[in-house]
Amino acid sequence: MREEPLGEVSLRLLREVPVLESMRKHDPGGVAEILRIVENCAEFNRLHAEPKALEIDERVEMEPDYFDWDLARSACRYRLFSLVIPTVLGGLAGKYMLTAGALAFEELCSACAGIGNMIAATSLGASPMLTPGGMPHWDTVLHEMLEGEKKGEPVLMAYAITEPSAGTDVEEPHFLAHARLGMEARKVKGGYLLNGRKCFISGGKEARYLTVCAATDRNRPLETWTVFLVHRDMEGFSVPRVERKMGQRACHAAEVLFENVFVPDTNVMGYEGDGMSTGILMIMAASRGPVGAVGTGIARGVCRHFLAWARTRRNGSRPIDEPRIQMAVADMAASIQESRGLVLNHSLAGDAVFGKLLVNPLMKAIFALPREVRISRPYQSFLHSRHGKAMSARLLRMLVSEDDMTRLLALASLAKFACTDNAVAVASRALELMGTDGGEERRWVEKCYRDAKVTQIYEGTNQLNRLTYYEIEVGGGLRVELPSPR
Ligand SMILES: Cc1cc2nc3c(=O)[nH]c(=O)nc-3n(C[C@H](O)[C@H](O)[C@H](O)COP(=O)(O)OP(=O)(O)OC[C@H]3O[C@@H](n4cnc5c(N)ncnc54)[C@H](O)[C@@H]3O)c2cc1C
Structure with missing residues (x-):
């Protein structure tokens, strides 16, 4: 079978990343998949991101709530929200999922890291669902996201762990053990009631789903840290404000508020306490x-x-x-x-x-x-x-x-x-x-x-x-x- 001639972006990538050329000798199909994904990102940059990046950056400075939904819709056409979703679940991530993903995000951010982060925030929000603890949501929530992407209606996601009183503390077990948390998830019949705030949440204002980590006992944060899946329409959930940021302005960092948000047991990912x-x-x-x-x-x-x-x-x-x-x-x-x-x-x-x-x-x-x-x-x-x-x-x-x-x-x-x-x-x-x-x-x-x-x-x-x-x-x-x- 004759090989398709390589595009300009693929030729540059093979020259700049020689390991791909050697991988190609053993696995031409796998490397072709990586090259296709990066070519796709380069085209999105050329036609959509580059023409808009400076304008969005300046506009958000004046109008902090502005979000470019048209750009998010264009990203759907390139399937950029599926970059980390495995092909077996309908996404683009094949056997070189991390390598293709890394080179794709490098390419996107070579044009605009704010636009790149608008896409990455959804990937990060979806990530806990890709662990085996997230299995129940593969065919429901991830499917909804993929279907939305097919129709050009982005279903965005966000990942919420940072609290006003705990940023670094929530990212490392020794620190979490002594963190002073403001947010709590209280067990009630059939689920949990979430109360408190998360801050600096990338894409939090636009996300339809948020994966949220919270302790079920603030006196034992490490032992009770748990992952919840929250839908933005759940009663008691709101987005009071977005931050004024120095950079990556195409992607908001939002404060999100939980006031007695009831999250059913079925939206706990994995076990309580394994967060x-x-x-x-x-x-x-x-x-x-x-x-x-x-x-x-x-x-x-x-x-x-x-x-x-x-x-x-x-x-x-x-x-x-x-x-x-x-x-x-x-x-x-x-x-x-x-x-x-x-x-x-x-x-x-x-x-x-x-x-x-x-x-x-x-x-x-x-x-x-x-x-x-x-x-x-x-x-x-x-x-x-x-x-x-x-x-x-x-x-x-x-x-x-x-x-x-x-x-x-x-x-x-x-x-x-x-x-x-x-x-x-x-x-x-x-x-x-x-x-x-x-x-x-x-x-x-x-x-x-x-x-x-x-x-x-x-x-x-x-x-x-x-x-x-x-x-x-x-x-x-x-x-x-x-x-x-x-
Ligand atoms: C643009 C942007 C996007 C973000 N997106 C998200 C998101 O999507 N989801 C989310 O949950 N969070 C998000 N964050 C929050 C981010 O993860 C936190 O800002 C970060 O973890 C630092 O926490 P902090 O701001 O509370 O700083 P602090 O934890 O208060 O740290 C302040 C300074 O002290 C240092 N420090 C703190 N503790 C120690 C220690 N024990 N040893 C040595 N040095 C220490 C830190 O390194 C830092 O320099 C985002 C932040 C930004 C700026």
């Missing part, structure tokens, strides 16, 4: 690497705009002809390569871990069941029952080891802090060299700097991620514990 593993550490082990990819993409964007600026003649000469500019370009390229290498270390290790889930015979048998069976009342009741929860916990333990997850978290944290620090450094250097030049390219780089700065804060501050890496790889004081069947 630190299924709601935080397992999610972060997968998602912090992609934040590194966001940083890599921002640095690429900076470099592109910096080069365009440097090639323009002003006062009779071009900055690119000066050695100090040439050296800066070389340093930027080194920084981008270093970042991408760290992201790929994480994603390839992650694909080896999560790939096992997709090819496991039991998982295959579950995926092979017709949807009517999977949404039937007896099957759903089984998944929500003690036996169903025990089965999903056993399945997870059978397929993934705590050592693998812990190692993955270390690689993810390393990529997260190093790549986002690199992005800030690259943008800062470019701005210094561009001086007071007031042109369009400088506006882009200034926006990239602001976009980069916030990546150092979310998904665990870079200080926390350094401590996480240290604790796992050197101190030995942190381990990802998987839920045990009860």
Whole structure:
């Protein structure tokens, strides 16, 4: 069979990421899938993100509530909300799900990290549902999201863990044990009543579903931290305000309020009290690497705009002809390569871990069941029952080891802090060299700097991620514990 000629983006990617070229020799189909996904993101950038990015950034500064729904609708056409949903469930994530996802988010964020984060916020919100504890929601909530995407009506999601009194504290078990939480989930007949606030929730204003972590006993936060699935129409849920942010303005960070929000037992993901593993550490082990990819993409964007600026003649000469500019370009390229290498270390290790889930015979048998069976009342009741929860916990333990997850978290944290620090450094250097030049390219780089700065804060501050890496790889004081069947 004749191979399709490769597009411009694929050729660039194969040149810049040589590991893909060697993977291609053994698995041309798998790599073709990655290239297709990145080509798709590049087209979305060219036709939709790039023409709007500066305008949205400026508009949100004046009008903080503004959200570009048209752009979200365009993202549906490229299936960008399905990037992390496995193909067996109808999404785009194949056996190289983390690698394809990382390169896709790098590509999206090379145009605009705010727009990239608008898409990533939904992926992050959906992530707890992709753990075995989220199995009951695969054919209901995830299906609704995929159907919405097909129709061009985005069903957005958000991930809510941060509270006004606890940010860093909720992302690490030792800190959560002593956190002073404001929010609580009280057990009542048939479910839980959620009361309190979460803040800085990306996409929280527009999300139809939020995965929310809360303690059922604020005096024992670590032991009772639990993952809940909340629909925005549940009574008592509201969004009082959005933050005024310095960067990534295309994606709101919202404060969300819970006033006696009743969440049924069926919306608890996994077991009560397992939130630190299924709601935080397992999610972060997968998602912090992609934040590194966001940083890599921002640095690429900076470099592109910096080069365009440097090639323009002003006062009779071009900055690119000066050695100090040439050296800066070389340093930027080194920084981008270093970042991408760290992201790929994480994603390839992650694909080896999560790939096992997709090819496991039991998982295959579950995926092979017709949807009517999977949404039937007896099957759903089984998944929500003690036996169903025990089965999903056993399945997870059978397929993934705590050592693998812990190692993955270390690689993810390393990529997260190093790549986002690199992005800030690259943008800062470019701005210094561009001086007071007031042109369009400088506006882009200034926006990239602001976009980069916030990546150092979310998904665990870079200080926390350094401590996480240290604790796992050197101190030995942190381990990802998987839920045990009860
Ligand atoms: C743009 C943006 C988007 C976000 N999106 C989301 C989202 O979608 N969902 C969500 O739940 N949250 C989100 N957040 C919140 C984010 O996760 C928190 O801001 C972050 O965890 C830090 O918490 P904090 O702001 O309370 O800072 P704090 O925890 O108060 O930290 C303040 C400073 O102290 C340092 N520090 C704190 N504790 C320690 C320690 N023990 N050792 C060393 N240093 C420490 C921190 O590193 C930081 O420098 C977002 C934040 C931003 C800025």
